[in-house]
Amino acid sequence: MSVIEGLSHIVLTTSSVEKYESTVQFYSLFGYQPISQVGSRVLSNEVSQFLPREEKVLHLFGKPPTQDITIRIVLTTNANEKEPLPEEKDWRLEQSSLVSATKNIVDVESILESINLKYQKYTYPNESDSLVAPLSADLVHTEIYTHDPLNNLITFTNKPIPISKSIYPIKPISPIKQQDISSSNISTEPKTKKKRIGMLTSGGDSPGMNAAVRAVVRVAISRGCDVYAIYEGYEGLVNGGDMIKKFGWADVRGYLAIGGTLIGSARCKAFREREGRLNSAYNMVKNGIDALIVCGGDGSLTGADVLRSEWPGLLDELIKEGRITAEEAAPHKHLTVVGLVGSIDNDMSSTDITIGAVSSLHRICEAVDSISATALSHSRAFVIEVMGRNCGWLALMAAVSTGADFVFIPERPPASDDWESEMCEILNKHRKLGKRKTIVIVAEGAIDKNLKPIKADYIKELLSNRMKLDTRVTTLGHTQRGGKPCSFDRNLATLQGVEAVHAVLRATSDTPSPMIGVRQNKITCEPLMKAVGLTRQVAEAISRKDFRRAMELRDPEFSEDYAAYIETTIVNDETLSKNKCLRIGILHIGAPAGGMNPATRAVVRYSLNHGHTPVAVYNGFDGLLQDNLRELSWLDVDGWAAKGGSELGTHKIIVSDLDIGMIAYQLQKHRINSLLLIGGFEAYSSLVELNNYRNQYPAFCIPMVCLPATISNNVPGTDFSLGSDTSLNAIVESCDAIKQSASASRRRVFVVEVQGGQSGYLAVLAGLAVGATNVYTPEEGVSLKKLQLDINHLIRRYGEDKQGTSSGRLVLRNECASETYTTDVIANIFKSEGRGLFDSRTSVLGHIQQGGAPSPTDRIRATRLAVRCVKFLEQYTSHPSSSEKVVFPSIYTNTKDSAAVIGIDGAQVIFTPVADLLSETDMKYRKGKKAWWINIKELVEILSKWGKFILSFLLI
Numbered sequence: 024m025s026v027i028e029g030l031s032h033i034v035l036t037t038s039s040v041e042k043y044e045s046t047v048q049f050y051s052l053f054g055y056q057p058i059s060q061v062g063s064r065v066l067s068n069e070v071s072q073f074l075p076r077e078e079k080v081l082h083l084f085g086k087p088p089t090q091d092i093t094i095r096i097v098l099t100t101n102a103n104e105k106e107p108l109p110e111e112k113d114w115r116l117e118q119s120s121l122v123s124a125t126k127n128i129v130d131v132e133s134i135l136e137s138i139n140l141k142y143q144k145y146t147y148p149n150e151s152d153s154l155v156a157p158l159s160a161d162l163v164h165t166e167i168y169t170h171d172p173l174n175n176l177i178t179f180t181n182k183p184i185p186i187s188k189s190i191y192p193i194k195p196i197s198p199i200k201q202q203d204i205s206s207s208n209i210s211t212e213p214k215t216k217k218k219r220i221g222m223l224t225s226g227g228d229s230p231g232m233n234a235a236v237r238a239v240v241r242v243a244i245s246r247g248c249d250v251y252a253i254y255e256g257y258e259g260l261v262n263g264g265d266m267i268k269k270f271g272w273a274d275v276r277g278y279l280a281i282g283g284t285l286i287g288s289a290r291c292k293a294f295r296e297r298e299g300r301l302n303s304a305y306n307m308v309k310n311g312i313d314a315l316i317v318c319g320g321d322g323s324l325t326g327a328d329v330l331r332s333e334w335p336g337l338l339d340e341l342i343k344e345g346r347i348t349a350e351e352a353a354p355h356k357h358l359t360v361v362g363l364v365g366s367i368d369n370d371m372s373s374t375d376i377t378i379g380a381v382s383s384l385h386r387i388c389e390a391v392d393s394i395s396a397t398a399l400s401h402s403r404a405f406v407i408e409v410m411g412r413n414c415g416w417l418a419l420m421a422a423v424s425t426g427a428d429f430v431f432i433p434e435r436p437p438a439s440d441d442w443e444s445e446m447c448e449i450l451n452k453h454r455k456l457g458k459r460k461t462i463v464i465v466a467e468g469a470i471d472k473n474l475k476p477i478k479a480d481y482i483k484e485l486l487s488n489r490m491k492l493d494t495r496v497t498t499l500g501h502t503q504r505g506g507k508p509c510s511f512d513r514n515l516a517t518l519q520g521v522e523a524v525h526a527v528l529r530a531t532s533d534t535p536s537p538m539i540g541v542r543q544n545k546i547t548c549e550p551l552m553k554a555v556g557l558t559r560q561v562a563e564a565i566s567r568k569d570f571r572r573a574m575e576l577r578d579p580e581f582s583e584d585y586a587a588y589i590e591t592t593i594v595n596d597e598t599l600s601k602n603k604c605l606r607i608g609i610l611h612i613g614a615p616a617g618g619m620n621p622a623t624r625a626v627v628r629y630s631l632n633h634g635h636t637p638v639a640v641y642n643g644f645d646g647l648l649q650d651n652l653r654e655l656s657w658l659d660v661d662g663w664a665a666k667g668g669s670e671l672g673t674h675k676i677i678v679s680d681l682d683i684g685m686i687a688y689q690l691q692k693h694r695i696n697s698l699l700l701i702g703g704f705e706a707y708s709s710l711v712e713l714n715n716y717r718n719q720y721p722a723f724c725i726p727m728v729c730l731p732a733t734i735s736n737n738v739p740g741t742d743f744s745l746g747s748d749t750s751l752n753a754i755v756e757s758c759d760a761i762k763q764s765a766s767a768s769r770r771r772v773f774v775v776e777v778q779g780g781q782s783g784y785l786a787v788l789a790g791l792a793v794g795a796t797n798v799y800t801p802e803e804g805v806s807l808k809k810l811q812l813d814i815n816h817l818i819r820r821y822g823e824d825k826q827g828t829s830s831g832r833l834v835l836r837n838e839c840a841s842e843t844y845t846t847d848v849i850a851n852i853f854k855s856e857g858r859g860l861f862d863s864r865t866s867v868l869g870h871i872q873q874g875g876a877p878s879p880t881d882r883i884r885a886t887r888l889a890v891r892c893v894k895f896l897e898q899y900t901s902h903p904s905s906s907e908k909v910v911f912p913s914i915y916t917n918t919k920d921s922a923a924v925i926g927i928d929g930a931q932v933i934f935t936p937v938a939d940l941l942s943e944t945d946m947k948y949r950k951g952k953k954a955w956w957i958n959i960k961e962l963v964e965i966l967s968k969w970g971k972f973i974l975s976f977l978l979i
């Protein structure tokens with residue numbers, strides 16, 4: 024069932040005759056009447072398997088304010104069956120439901136009992152908030168959650184208006200005036216108590232905290248809770264008064280794009296004392312707050328857990344002191360605490376990444392890239408200090424992303440006692456190779472193996488005195504914490520904020536306080552104190568000089584990235600002349616994508632360090648046919664870590680467009696015995712072709728790997744392709760500017776066209792990051808009916824806005840979402856249907872979306888994946904050609920596994936044989952058949968106040 028409000032026509036499909044019959048019976052029990060039947064099962068053999076074989080149409084007559092509804096139950100072979108709802112889960116947390124209003128909830132329950140169908144029942148006190156319309160009587164309201172035989176979630180409720188006020192009927196009148204559709208008649212004052220969530224940000228601020236606050240506020244409101252912003256971290260909790268303020272939907276408008284935290288943060292001494300926490304408990308009880316979501320670092324989350332563990336004692340003390348009554352305390356017996364990890368340091372265990380760390384890395388890379396230009400001009404050395412007290416994540420990732428010559432991090436101090444000489448020797452070697460600049464990155468908490476701090480000024484002295492380099496120190500300081508959140512942090516914070524609210528709703532008095540994290544690209548919920556404990560262990564391991572343990576306690580990618588950094592940055596002459604085994608042909612294929620150059624740099628450096636020969640093929644396969652090849656040296660790729668576009672030149676021509684025999688001939692001629700194709704769907708389909716021709720051309724019987732690099736993120740076999748993150752950031756930056764213009768011009772909707780081909784990835788993920796009102800994707804398409812719903816929604820949203828407020832809105836449309844409803848057509852329809860309430864404009868972002876410099880995430884992914892690619896190719900060096908008949912290649916393999924696509928699966932790197940990916944590929948629409956991100960579109964809608972449920976019918 025879809026999640027569209029005001030839906031009057033629902034189609035349910037099944038392939039099971041039994042389920043078909045029982046679904047008809049199920050809906051009949053609730054008053055639906057059969058009105059027609061089409062087709063007949065007897066004829067099924069004669070009917071194409073893609074056509075319905077039989078369908079029954081049921082109708083229910085609605086009573087105002089609800090509407091008539093028609094359900095088509097279709098028996099067909101290509102049904103879209105749903106998984107059963109997990110019984111142990113709270114069905115209220117499901118993303119979509121058909122909501123049925125009924126005056127007679129008792130009868131509903133008896134029907135469900137009589138057919139022995141599982142259901143969940145929830146009873147609430149009468150409630151109202153800015154989303155849920157108030158009840159007139161002092162009734163308790165009940166919700167019953169069950170499912171039909173096809174596993175569609177059905178909600179029965181006796182609330183007179185079962186869903187958000189945004190669903191009230193719209194009577195368009197011409198011209199539409201704001202007051203005609205304002206919601207002034209709907210009270211926002213609570214009549215009785217309901218779940219009240221306090222939200223605070225604490226410790227060092229981090230970009231993305233505002234996105235977390237926005238998500239918590241909006242999702243909490245749409246789940247029927249009240250939300251209170253607590254200003255200045257724990258200071259607000261301790262002091263109460265004006266520092267605790269109820270937030271409504273519009274209070275967090277514009278939050279996504281703003282860095283820092285708009286509700287303030289502090290390092291609060293008072294909260295560390297019991298007295299401070301006693302005052303906090305008092306303020307919470309007085310404000311009726313019974314759940315706290317804290318976004319901060321390890322300290323802040325520990326503080327929250329201390330408060331929770333002391334809570335019963337604090338309440339007793341407040342009662343004893345007469346500050347609160349036992350009655351006031353009674354509804355607050357349990358405190359729910361949920362942690363969101365906001366910290367630029369990325370120092371928390373049990374989560375792969377913390378909110379703000381990636382944005383901070385953006386700031387650092389921007390700074391180091393800028394410094395590199397001036398360093399190069401003067402042939403200078405720079406020592407750059409970055410933040411991170413006990414954690415070297417920022418320093419290491421900055422070094423990987425910028426190709427810095429040396430890095431100092433707390434978890435991995437230099438192994439030697441005389442690290443000074445070792446460092447100088449390495450840096451000298453780089454200078455001798457011809458490098459004109461030297462960049463050393465040092466984490467704020469860097470130490471030597473005897474725990475003595477390594478400071479930037481000391482390194483400067485070494486470089487100046489021993490190496491005679493003109494050296495400067497730059498301490499990046501708090502610029503690293505400022506600035507706009509990047510796309511990743513906005514989306515991470517949003518997804519985690521949603522989960523935090525769900526965790527509050529799920530919490531019981533027995534569950535330990537959860538911390539919302541992310542692992543393997545999935546939002547997680549783990550015991551908060553366990554994570555804090557593990558985090559502390561890193562500092563303890565460092566203080567015991569157990570650096571191996573400290574590295575182990577970081578996420579698994581940390582060690583891999585460290586190794587990749589060393590292998591691609593520090594020249595290793597011992598292996599330079601050894602092996603000479605692989606002669607790797609490197610091609611860029613398709614459109615340029617951020618990460619192509621960093622990946623090529625890493626392949627070249629790693630290969631040279633391992634005695635292989637990297638051969639650049641310029642301009643893709645076309646260049647191969649033109650003999651446009653060259654061996655690359657260590658220095659050739661210097662600076663490529665930060666370069667956008669494609670230094671080798673890309674070409675969209677794919678193998679099937681060319682003479683396959685000539686390709687084989689050229690590979691043989693240039694003695695290419697291993698191949699790396701960096702690119703998008705063109706690179707993938709080229710690999711498919713080469714693999715197909717292996718039995719005809721031995722030249723293709725070499726190890727071959729495709730490293731997906733395309734902004735569209737449409738290559739099968741990976742969750743992320745290189746360039747997709749760079750592109751998202753480019754789109755987000757443009758959309759922020761467009762939104763600013765839309766808001767300044769007041770009441771404008773921009774229809775922004777984004778690229779992505781037949782993949783809606785960019786549209787959906789950018790839509791979430793910029794707070795789009797809606798997103799049009801090729802996966803879903805565009806229809807008149809959908810446009811009508813969108814127009815209704817825009818009318819409602821503009822109608823609700825206070826006169827004169829900034830109210831620019833964006834709709835993101837993927838370039839291939841519809842052939843009929845083009846960007847211009849949609850904008851014109853909006854303009855004409857807005858009838859003065861709002862206007863519309865278009866913006867086609869075009870090739871700006873390929874971005875300038877690659878984002879740090881793409882640089883890091885590129886380095887990690889490129890090193891893995893060479894390791895993959897190296898596996899086949901023990902398969903030299905043995906057949907006398909076969910002259911070339913020098914490495915011979917035709918196993919399925921030896922032609923593969925490298926991919927990211929969660930956080931893991933995987934290789935999938937290209938032959939195995941074919942069944943997962945939609946060749947026509949040039950993308951994988953599965954898209955992990957598809958459901959995120961629904962969240963974009965929820966966060967732009969679409970309301971979650973369908974208002975369907977007034978039942979029995």
Ligand SMILES: Nc1ncnc2c1ncn2[C@@H]1O[C@H](COP(=O)(O)OP(=O)(O)OP(=O)(O)O)[C@@H](O)[C@H]1O
Nearest residue numbers: 226227257290291294295319320321322323326366
């Ligand atoms: N053990 C504790 N007991 C009570 N409150 C605490 C405790 N530790 C920290 N806090 C509270 O949390 C606030 C923030 O903690 P801290 O300064 O350690 O920053 P953080 O949350 O770890 O963030 P970051 O380290 O990323 O800046 C403290 O000022 C204090 O109010």
Ligand SMILES: O=P(O)(O)OC[C@H]1O[C@](O)(CO)[C@@H](O)[C@@H]1O
Nearest residue numbers: 227366367368410411412467504
């Ligand atoms: O802003 P403050 O309070 O000086 O704190 C700086 C510290 O906070 C962090 O930015 C985040 O924990 C650290 O990297 C840094 O050491």
Ligand SMILES: [Mg+2]
Nearest residue numbers: 226320321322
């Ligand atoms: Mg901390």
